[in-house]
Amino acid sequence: MSVRVGEAAFDPGAELNAFTAAVAGAGAVVSFSGIVRDLQGDLEAMEIEHYPGMTESALQAIRDEAMTRFSLTDAMILHRHGRLEPGAPIMMVATAAPHRADAFAAAEFLMDYLKSRAPFWKKEVRAGRADWVAARDEDEDALKRW
Numbered sequence: 001m002s003v004r005v006g007e008a009a010f011d012p013g014a015e016l017n018a019f020t021a022a023v024a025g026a027g028a029v030v031s032f033s034g035i036v037r038d039l040q041g042d043l044e045a046m047e048i049e050h051y052p053g054m055t056e057s058a059l060q061a062i063r064d065e066a067m068t069r070f071s072l073t074d075a076m077i078l079h080r081h082g083r084l085e086p087g088a089p090i091m092m093v094a095t096a097a098p099h100r101a102d103a104f105a106a107a108e109f110l111m112d113y114l115k116s117r118a119p120f121w122k123k124e125v126r127a128g129r130a131d132w133v134a135a136r137d138e139d140e141d142a143l144k145r146w
Contacts, residue, residue: 002075003059005050007082012092015146019059019094026073026096028103029072032111038086040126047123047130048090055079055119062113070106072097078108079120115139 012033020029036046059077061091073096080090093110097103115136122133 003056003063003077005056005059005079005081006054007080009080010078010089010092012089015078015092016053016078016083016094019074019096020076023074023096025098027098028100029096030103030107031092031094032107033092034090036084036088036090037086042126043086044123044127045086045125046084046090047125048084049121050081058065058117058119059114062117066095066106066109068104070095070097070109072102072106075106075110077114079114079118081120083125103127112139112142112146116142116143 012031016029016031019031023029036043059079063075063077066072074094075096076094078092080088084090091114092109093107093114095103095106095110096105116139123130124133
């Protein structure tokens with residue numbers, strides 16, 4: 001498995017089952033799925049934009065780095081783009097390693113990268129207006145530990 005960027009919805013459970021079935025020799029599998037959240041109760045949709053080709057290349061590079069840095073058996077990054085409604089899966093990472101420490105650390109590493117450096121641009125659509133989502137200091141701080 002590897003990197004997949006697309007508009008189509010995916011089933012995190014099915015993706016995790018397929019990933020786990022394909023990682024012979026792994027002793028640990030860790031996954032994280034992100035969903036569109038509506039904290040204020042008025043979100044109509046999240047619109048996610050990206051540059052095809054550039055985005056996949058950037059995600060592949062960080063996946064490759066995680067594979068080396070954490071001695072992984074495999075790693076997967078899935079990310080959607082387009083118009084997504086509250087509750088829809090946005091993204092998923094899964095990591096497999098001989099031992100749990102590397103699998104957990106690699107999943108956190110990938111997530112910290114995705115939150116702060118992955119080339120996606122997000123707009124929140126509320127009551128007919130759209131606002132770009134700004135970078136958060138907490139996400140930048142999390143990336144510094146790597």
